[in-house]
Amino acid sequence: MDMDGHLSESERAIVERARIFARDEMAPKAPGWEVTREVPLETARAAAEVGLCGLVVPEEHGGIGLGISAMARVMEEMSAVDFGFPFGMVVHNNLAGSIARNGTDDQRQRFLPDMLAARRIGAFLLTEPGVGSDAAAIATQAERDGEGWVLNGEKAWITNAVTADILSVYAQTDKAAGWRGIACFLVEAETPGVERLLAYEMMGGHAAGVGGFRFENCRISEANVLLAPGDAFKAALHGIDIARIVVAAACCGMLRTGIDTALEYATQRRAFGQATAEFQGLQWMLADAETDWWAARLLTVEAGRLHDAGDPGAPLAAAHAKKFSPRVCLARLADCMQVMGAAGYRHDYPLARHLAAAKMAQIVDGTTEIQNVVISRAMQKAAG
Ligand SMILES: Cc1cc2nc3c(=O)[nH]c(=O)nc-3n(C[C@H](O)[C@H](O)[C@H](O)COP(=O)(O)OP(=O)(O)OC[C@H]3O[C@@H](n4cnc5c(N)ncnc54)[C@H](O)[C@@H]3O)c2cc1C
Incomplete structure (x- = not known):
């Protein structure tokens, strides 16, 4: 196929x-x-x-x-x-x-x-210890200082924090302006006033090197402004829309591995005189996983197609894919593990690692609930 x-x-x-x-x-x-x-x-x-x-x-x-x-x-x-x-x-x-x-x-x-x-590795610094989903409310400040800027604040949950050299830092230049006051600065990690915080211990996904940064009177030249106030927040949301499609695709990849691994194992494993793959209960678990994989993949491919065509419906399609794909990935990977019995629970197989990552996928780039906010708003708008 x-x-x-x-x-x-x-x-x-x-x-x-x-x-x-x-x-x-x-x-x-x-x-x-x-x-x-x-x-x-x-x-x-x-x-x-x-x-x-x-x-x-x-x-x-x-x-x-x-x-x-x-x-x-x-x-x-x-x-x-x-x-x-x-x-x-x-x-x-x-x-x-x-x-x-x-x-x-x-x-x-x-x-x-x-x-x-x-x-040199790049990172995207929007989230803060006190602000996640409500990203327009970030508190990191950028104040004018002659020709340049001074950054103060803290960023949390930053992918690549462990290795990053080039930080795209979102900071508020004018609190009264809300999201329109947010600008994006390219900050080199060795700049005085940048402190790299300890990497997080998480459920999984540690190769993403997630951690935080603190900025204390960190001076940045005007030449390092990547996106001006007014443009930066819109660009961040656009980037997050793209990431939603990519994360949905990643979940298709992880679930594919889970299904293939479980099917191969069940074909070899014997119980009560037959391969466990012969038990209809297990066959149906895998059949349901396969249907969800198809559905997740179709949603993801359609979101990508709309995005590449410049269709204004792409962000909504991305929200559907980002909600559905991690959700079924998490649920069906657990079923794949069940098909394998105790073996699926061991790290000899990738299922446990992928299961932890599927949970991560439900949070990054907008939680499942935030996708529902996007979808509900579109439904209400369509209903007038
Ligand atoms: C592994 C990992 C890597 C990450 N990498 C990055 C990165 O590189 N850069 C970066 O900037 N951020 C990154 N993030 C942060 C991520 O974007 C945020 O965790 C995410 O946006 C959610 O924010 P929060 O965790 O603060 O949850 P909160 O915003 O505190 O939400 C808590 C709960 O409330 C729900 N909720 C919030 N608002 C609503 C609402 N309006 N309606 C219904 N429910 C709501 C949420 O869905 C969630 O269940 C990463 C996160 C993780 C876990």
Whole structure:
């Protein structure tokens, strides 16, 4: 069955490259990353060597300029093996893409070559200890200081915090202006006044290197403003819409692995004189998982297609995909584990790692409830 009919030949080639990369470079190491808490910079650099750090950077700026449908497929292939590492790669790729599209020539020259080679890693700093879903309420302040700016505040739950060198920091320049006062600054992690906080201990996904940063009288030059007040918050939401499609795709990848692993195991495992795959109860569990995988994938592909076509319905489609795909991934991975009995519970198989990551996928880039806020608003608007 051709699952990539919506992609061009060159996009298919990149998806295939990602599949091989995941198999050869990620699969042997991913279980260990979770145990040692390693944030695998070497693997990021290997990804860069095969073009996986410039996915959404236009070709004229040194990237491969993929559409979101193709980027989502790349993420699906990589996440079939592990979610944390490619999630960090998506954040890095998205910042590189944003600098290419929105940055000045000077910013592109200073940051892009190192980011494309993964010599320097990017991060997206919106969330704070006191503010998550209600992102327009961020408290980190940017105050004018002569020609430049001074940042004060704290950021939390930042993917790539452990390894990041280039921080895209969202900060409020004028509290009274609400979201319109928010600007985005490119802050180099070694800038005086930047403190990298300890990495978080989480349920899973540690290869994403999640942690926080504190900014204390951190001076930033005007040349490091990436997005001005008025533009920054809109751009952040646009980036999050894209990430929703990519996270939905990642969940398709993880669930695919869960179903395939459980089916293969049940075909070998014997109980009461037959393969456990012969028990109808288990067959139906896997059949339901397969239907949900199809549904998640169709929602995800459609959201990507609408996005790439510039359709104004794309954010709503992304919300549906981001709600549905992590939800069924979490529920059906648990069923796949059940099909395998005790074996599925061991880290010898990837199901437990993926199950923890599916929970993470329900929170990142807008929780399930926030997707419902988007969907409900659209329903009410349509109803007049
Ligand atoms: C592993 C991981 C990586 C992350 N990486 C990044 C990153 O790189 N950069 C970054 O900026 N952020 C990042 N985040 C933060 C993420 O975007 C936030 O966690 C998310 O937006 C939710 O915010 P919160 O956790 O503060 O929950 P809260 O906003 O405190 O919400 C708590 C609960 O209330 C619900 N809720 C909130 N508002 C509503 C509403 N209007 N209606 C109904 N229910 C509501 C939520 O759904 C949730 O169940 C990451 C998070 C995780 C877990």
